[in-house]
Amino acid sequence: MxxxxxxxxxxxxxxxxxxxxxxxxxxxxxxxxxxxxxxxxxxxxxxxxxxxxxxxxxxxxxxxxxxxxxxxxxxxxxxxxxxxxxxxxxxxxxxxxxxxxxxxxxxxxxxxxxxxxxxxxxxxxxxxxxxxxxxxxxxxxxxxxxxxxxxxxxxxxxxxxxxxxxxxTSFTPADIMPELVRATMDYIEMNLGQEITLEQLAGIFHLNSTYISRQFKKHTGLTLRAYIVDRRILFAKSLLSEGLSITEACYQSGFNDYANFIRSFTKITGISPGKFAKSKQQPGAG
Missing domain, CATH: 2.60.120.280 (Regulatory protein AraC)
Incomplete structure (x- = not known):
């Protein structure tokens, strides 16, 4: 899709x-x-x-x-x-x-x-x-x-x-993020390498999947799918920066389709995984 x-x-x-x-x-x-x-x-x-x-x-x-x-x-x-x-x-x-x-x-x-x-x-x-x-x-x-x-x-x-x-500073701001949205983000972050579905989230939080999805979109402006893909790409970038191969970064960051990984990575970052990895291998790359 x-x-x-x-x-x-x-x-x-x-x-x-x-x-x-x-x-x-x-x-x-x-x-x-x-x-x-x-x-x-x-x-x-x-x-x-x-x-x-x-x-x-x-x-x-x-x-x-x-x-x-x-x-x-x-x-x-x-x-x-x-x-x-x-x-x-x-x-x-x-x-x-x-x-x-x-x-x-x-x-x-x-x-x-x-x-x-x-x-x-x-x-x-x-x-x-x-x-x-x-x-x-x-x-x-x-x-x-x-x-x-x-x-x-x-x-x-x-x-x-x-x-x-x-x-x-000693300033401590009040964090008003709804706990459901924060908990959903935390769960996604801890399980990027695994399959994550709305049905799983509904079972974990004992809430209707549609309600979870709507609350997440309301407070982030993103669908859960778009958010998960983005966090996986960010994770893949860190794996490539550590020297893992493109294939390893693809599957360890939770993608089960190599072509979809290449397409998603390039779409979100503006650069292909291969070019990104090469840029990190150059002297002085940060």
């Missing part, structure tokens, strides 16, 4: 992508990933933000850091104006801006996946963050001599500020 893939994998072509948006509709209302790190500052609206198996009701001044491997989605609960700033950053840019003593990717990399993503900025911190994003906007809109260097300086300042805040 050729069910369309619902999960979006956003390619980021340039060193960084800066967006300051205000909308009154849902943009990207299902789980997705980027090929880059992301800084996300929430300014106003009525929004739930999902990262992996957690969900947070956002407050103005909430700052989130998102790793390329972390699935996430924002969901507007009404038609109130939704304003946010997002900055997507390539790993290579963070490496160039970092120094031996200051690793600017620390807030993204040095924490468990799907945990520790969010802080709430104090008034002075928010003012400083908006000062640097304002200067970044001006630099990006300018063709004056040195504008590109000014933009990179602003990015560096924002990353230093963000890392400093995350290193010193």
């Amino acid at each position: 050729n069910e369309p893939f619902e999960l979006v994998y956003d390619p980021i072509q340039q060193d960084f992508l800066y967006l300051h948006r205000t909308t009154t509709y849902n943009l990207g209302s299902f789980y997705h990933r980027h090929e880059a790190y992301e800084l996300y500052l929430f300014l106003r609206g009525n929004v739930n933000f999902y990262i992996e198996n957690s969900c947070y009701r956002l407050a103005p001044g909430d700052l989130l850091v998102i790793h390329p491997e972390e699935m996430h989605r924002s969901f507007s609960l009404d038609e109130m104006e939704y304003e946010r700033i997002t900055i997507n950053l390539q790993k290579s840019l963070l490496q160039r801006l970092s120094s031996p003593a200051t690793h600017l990717s620390e807030c993204f990399d040095y924490r468990p996946k799907g945990k520790g993503n969010i802080v709430h900025l104090k008034e002075a911190e928010l003012e400083q963050f908006l000062l640097w994003t304002g200067e970044l906007e001006e630099a990006l809109a300018s063709d004056a001599y040195g504008a590109d260097i000014k933009a990179h300086c602003c990015i560096a300042q924002l990353l230093v500020l963000t890392n400093t805040i995350f290193q010193n």
